[in-house]
Amino acid sequence: xxxxxxxxxxxxxxxxxxxxxxxxxxxxxxxxxxxxxxxxxxxxxxxxxxxxxxxxxxxxxxxxxxxxxxxxxxxxxxxxxxxxxxxxxxxxxxxxxxxxxxxxxxxxxxxxxxxxxxxxxxx
Numbered sequence: 001x002x003x004x005x006x007x008x009x010x011x012x013x014x015x016x017x018x019x020x021x022x023x024x025x026x027x028x029x030x031x032x033x034x035x036x037x038x039x040x041x042x043x044x045x046x047x048x049x050x051x052x053x054x055x056x057x058x059x060x061x062x063x064x065x066x067x068x069x070x071x072x073x074x075x076x077x078x079x080x081x082x083x084x085x086x087x088x089x090x091x092x093x094x095x096x097x098x099x100x101x102x103x104x105x106x107x108x109x110x111x112x113x114x115x116x117x118x119x120x121x122x123x
Contacts, residue, residue, distance in 0.1 A: 002076050008051030008087060017051070017087040022120065024112045026105050028095065029071075033113040034087040048082035050075050053091040067092060067102070074103035078110045083117070 008014060021034030052071055054064045071090060082088060090106070 002050060002072050002079065003047075006047055006049055006076075006079050008049040008089065013049065013087050014051055014053070014089060017089040018091075021087065021089070022113055022116050024109055024116060026109045026112075028093050028102075028105060029109055030091040030093065031109045031113050032087075032089040032091070033082070033117060035083050035117055036085045036087075046085045048079055048084065048086045048088060050079060050082075050088040050090070053089060055092075057094040058092050059095055063095070064092075067095075070102045071106060074106040075110075077103075078107060081110065081114065088113070 008017070017032045017034040021032040024031045024033075050072075052068055054068055054071075056064070058064050058067060071092070075088070075090070088110070090109070
């Protein structure tokens with residue numbers, strides 16, 4: 001489970017991450033990572049935040065909530081890898097059986113986002 005201070009709750013933060021953040025697509029998810037350019041010593045204690053977008057195309061209520069629990073569990077293990085003050089949004093696409101566990105796909109997605117963020121920082 002994600003700690004309370006790591007949950008993305010405001011619609012402004014969701015919009016900022018999805019519209020201004022880096023985007024990486026995998027088979028079942030789209031990941032958005034927004035890294036705030038104004039990270040100062042005052043904001044260093046601000047942890048990374050994560051939010052989920054899972055619409056009805058994924059399935060019924062039971063399927064969506066089950067998927068959300070699995071995604072939150074795998075993100076909680078990776079939240080420490082994200083930069084301080086960053087915003088991560090994961091959008092679930094319509095469910096296709098890829099054969100690989102969700103946690104493995106989320107891990108790869110977060111790694112790709114961090115690699116792309118590192119490349120953008122170098123430029």
